[in-house]
Amino acid sequence: MCGIAGILNKKEGREVSSGTIKWMLSAIKHRGPDEFGVYKNDQVALAHARLSIIDLSGGQQPMSNEDGTVWITFNGEIFNYIELRRDLLHKGHAFSTHSDTEVIIHLYEEYGEGCLDQLNGQFAFAIWDGNRKKLFLARDRAGIRPLFYAGNHDRFYFASEIKAIFATGEIEREVEPAAINQIFTLWCTVPPATAFKEVYELPPAHYLTLQNGNVLIRKYWDIDFSPEIEGVSFEEAKERLRYLLTDATMLQLRADVPVGAYLSGGLDSSVTTALIRQLNQSPLMTFSVAFEDKDYDESEYQREMARALGVQHHEVRCKYSDIGDNFPEVIWHTEKPVLRTAPAPLFLLSKLVRENGLKVVLTGEGADEVLGGYDIFKETKIRQFCARYPDSRRRPLLLKKLYPYLPAFQTQSGAYKEAFFSGGGSDISDPLFSHRPRWKSTSMTRLFFSEELINAAGKESAEGSLLGAMCSGFSEWPPVARAQYLETKNLLPGYILSSQGDRVAMAHSIEGRFPFLDHRVMEFCARLPLHYKIKGLNEKYILKECMKDLLPKLIVKRSKQPYLAPDSKSFFSNGATPDYVEELLSDECIRKYGYFKPEAVRHLINKCRKGVVIGFKDNMAVVGILSLQLTHRLFIEKFESEMSLRDSNMNIINRRANGTGRHQGKD
């Protein structure tokens, strides 16, 4: 796991300076503090910050083929590299390391862009093909590893994080209003949009080539939630799922350093941890977030699971002030506004992992999307059921069963829940039927937008942009299949795997691995009959059934509790508000940055200070407003001074090929 960056010259004869490369690498030093390398010629510069996990002594990057015509800078892991290497050796390729990186180079030599179909892994990489004068960027299927790009008249830039592109000083830094509109509706941007103007995200499962000045972006994989597989009995499906999960876990345990696990207290991370124990009896360290606020705390279940598995368990206990105090640093890493504080405790968790000497953790992310774990899928099922006979008085009673973990929601009368969910409409042919109530309620946070922001955001709705990014055939799928696809393509990469995943883990040089996101597991689960996944209103039914012999009853029987953290309370508890919050939410600063209406923000803040009941909308608004103010401060207003605060001390190795391996010269 690492950070990558690079520059392609569109005009010849302007070799990238060592200083520029150093700035790019120092912006992402946290991603790979072990080694720094660069490969440069007059056309291209590839840079790499390394976190050594596989082939500790031989895996230095950028790396080339035998004759130095193909170079790669690579972030991530190719889990099936041993099998791929074997095939490539049979085809006559010569290897000089035991790393997964070198496997990609030879696979590319053999298959070109088609190499992506054979990779099982989580990755973002750039290959410079000197023979064809072609730059080739690619990103993994689920969107686990990030990759951004930007360009101007002279150059094309790419990097694992946007800050590395900004660090060149050659790209304008400005917030993209249309993307802010997307975040304040969907929780995340729709790729290729990012929170910044003219900086783009390569979408998951896509690659980009740049040759002779032509940029080509192509999708190489997608997930199909329909039609359902036919003729597979529940028993067969259970067996197959268990086999696939076990195999995925086994592959993901490949590392030349010890691997730990996150344990949330829920089903999914319990499954991955139990599978690790099945495969490997050596001591295992597990990590979890516990909250001082009992409404969010799951430590009872985490400890139960840790006891049952006999692991060495560690927890970080999170207070309101821990979230408030660390939030600016979290936004430095998410590089976009968020509507929830949930990334902050995970930022503290990765720190705890680092303090315990580990670099890699397996986690349970992805199971809810492909196996139907979230309540939004049940909500869709029930709303669809109600829409069929709108006059039924009994059907809406099922809505009472939703969101049992939200106390504020549960105290409402049935009539109110019904009215709320019907706010999304009852037209099940609407392709976005499943998510309308959620997005409608989230988008109320836009009430705070200033006229300037509304006008600058343009006419295209966030929902419209997202719909445009869905695959062909999507609109014909059944509502729950569409809901699963939306979660898998939108919130999973755009928020869960980025703001709550890669970015806050890599902030402390921690690599997450996700057995449920092995593409074979995803593809298989996507096409399972819906009633295998959600039986009645019992979520992830097949997963519980195929894993129950490995897990304590308490964990299997527990209903889904999504990971949440305290929001407005983290900034306004007991009258103790951090200084930066006071400053960024002051009338003066709100007016200066111009995104929000100062008077409306003042009313909201007063409400928070009074500590009166704060609903979803207010909580999302507080966190969203504060994090956009922070985004502006950190990346637009004070970017240079933020960069200068960070440790930029590094020794960058200049890499050159010499025919048999790699010659290294110090820069």
Place this chain on the structure above:
Amino acid sequence: MEPADIKGKIKGYILENFLYGGSSDQIADNDSFLEKGIIDSTGILELVGFIEETFSVKVEDEDLVPENMDSINRLGEFVMRKSIEV
């Protein structure tokens, strides 16, 4: 209290608390709070707290239906009915 005063107080509260100091043309007395997204799925608790404290009426569980609560007019009428019961 006169019906107009009650509705005026309710409107003031809605503007202050749910529209964050918005101007009074942002909501009409008959607008549905749910349809306009003014009150989200948890906001009803805030509203009930306000009604109970300001008008000294008790809101029962069975009163919690959109027919009683979902516009300034409906709420005003609800408060008046409740005040008479008391």
